[in-house]
Amino acid sequence: xxxxxxxxxxxxxxxxxxxxxxxxxxxxxxxxxxxxxxxxxxxxxxxxxxxxxxxxxxxxxxxxxxxxxxxxxxxxxxxxxxxxxxxxxxxxxxxxxxxxxxxxxxxxxxxxxxxxxxxxxxxxxxxxxxxxxxxxxxxxxxxxxxxxxxxxxxxxxxxxxxxxxxxxxxxxxxxxxxxxxxxxxxxxxxxxxxxxxxxxxxxxxxxxxxxxxxxxxxxxxxxxxxxxxxxxxxxxx
Numbered sequence: 152x153x154x155x156x157x158x159x160x161x162x163x164x165x166x167x168x169x170x171x172x173x174x175x176x177x178x179x180x181x182x183x184x185x186x187x188x189x190x191x192x193x194x195x196x197x198x199x200x201x202x203x204x205x206x207x208x209x210x211x212x213x214x215x216x217x218x219x220x221x222x223x224x225x226x227x228x229x230x231x232x233x234x235x236x237x238x239x240x241x242x243x244x245x246x247x248x249x250x251x252x253x254x255x256x257x258x259x260x261x262x263x264x265x266x267x268x269x270x271x272x273x274x275x276x277x278x279x280x281x282x283x284x285x286x287x288x289x290x291x292x293x294x295x296x297x298x299x300x301x302x303x304x305x306x307x308x309x310x311x312x313x314x315x316x317x318x319x320x321x322x323x324x325x326x327x328x329x330x331x332x333x334x335x336x337x338x339x340x341x342x343x344x345x346x347x348x349x350x351x352x353x354x355x356x357x358x359x360x361x362x363x364x365x366x367x368x369x370x371x372x373x374x375x376x377x378x379x380x381x382x383x384x385x386x387x388x
Contacts, residue, residue, distance in 0.1 A: 153184065154177060154180075154181035154184045154185055155184050155185050155187075155188045157173060158170065158173065158174065158185050158188075158219060158223075159188070159192060161173060161215065162192070162212065162215040162216060162219055163212070163215075165211045165212065165214075165215055166215075167214055167215055167218050167248070167249050167252040168251075168252055170215055170218050170219065170222075170252065171218055171222065171251075171252035171253075171255040171256050172255070174218065174219065174222030174223060174256045174259075175222065175255055175256055175258075175259040177222070177223070182222070182223040182225070183223075183225070185219060185222075185223035186220075186223040186224050186225065189216070189219055189220055189223065189224075192216075193216060193238070193239075196212050196216070197238060200212075213238075213239050213241075214247075214248055214249035214252075215249075216239055217233070217234055217239050217249055217253065218249055218252045218253055218256060220233035220234065220239075221233070221234060221253050221256050221257055222256030222257075222259070227264050227267035227268035227271060228267075228271060230257075230268055231268060231271040231272055231275065234253075234272065234283060234286075235272075235275055235282075235283065240282045240283070241282045241283070245282075247285055247286065250285060250286050250289055253286060254286075254289060254290065254293060257290065258293070258294075262294075265290075265294050265296065266294070266296045268290075269287065269290045269291060269294055269296045270296065270299050272286070272287045272290070273287050273291065273298060273299050273301055273304050274299055274301055274304075276301065276303045276304050276307055277303050278303060278306070278307070279303075279306050279307040279309075279310035279311070281303070281307070284307045284311075285311075287304070287307075288307065288308060288311070288323070291322075291323055292321070292322050292323060295322065297326060298323060298326045298327060304327070305327050308323055308327045309327075
């Protein structure tokens with residue numbers, strides 16, 4: 152059985168976890184073989200999906216195909232394009248079920264390749280609801296890649312704040328909180344009430360929770376009360 156035969160069976164079986172583990176263990180020759188076969192298999196799956204009564208199956212193979220592409224295509228640009236294909240990209244109302252599998256295959260690549268991919272994916276975000284936003288934020292947190300300066304990315308981060316126990320430990324806080332004060336990232340009010348770079352105490356390596364608390368009060372941003380609750384502080388009145 153060839154490398155492609157095994158990957159194809161896992162795709163058709165819709166087991167993204169086993170597929171990710173298998174792809175992460177392939178050598179360069181195996182990944183190249185899978186990459187060559189993927190476009191043809193995608194065409195076949197699309198033809199099957201187009202048949203009457205089979206539209207519901209799209210979600211079954213879309214995520215395995217996304218994982219297969221991320222784990223086999225050679226260049227970061229090719230993977231970014233693959234993940235954003237219209238026939239593979241998740242719809243805004245679909246909850247991603249392949250995030251951990253994608254992270255596993257992406258983490259098997261070289262650090263420089265990972266940084267290139269994460270940056271490319273981040274720059275494709277247009278709104279907080281853009282497909283792939285959750286994956287990008289998770290990758291940025293897991294890989295430690297410096298987020299690019301991109302207002303829609305900041306807006307997406309602000310729109311989905313971390314849980315109460317993790318706000319002040321969020322690895323994206325230092326990089327993205329300053330951007331939340333820009334009008335395009337915060338839809339206006341944050342530009343007037345937002346935290347600026349001067350809010351960080353001299354010599355401090357971290358933004359204080361009070362800066363996160365007061366940093367943004369816009370419609371899509373943290374309110375003073377909600378941000379304070381994330382930081383475990385009593386909101387000021």
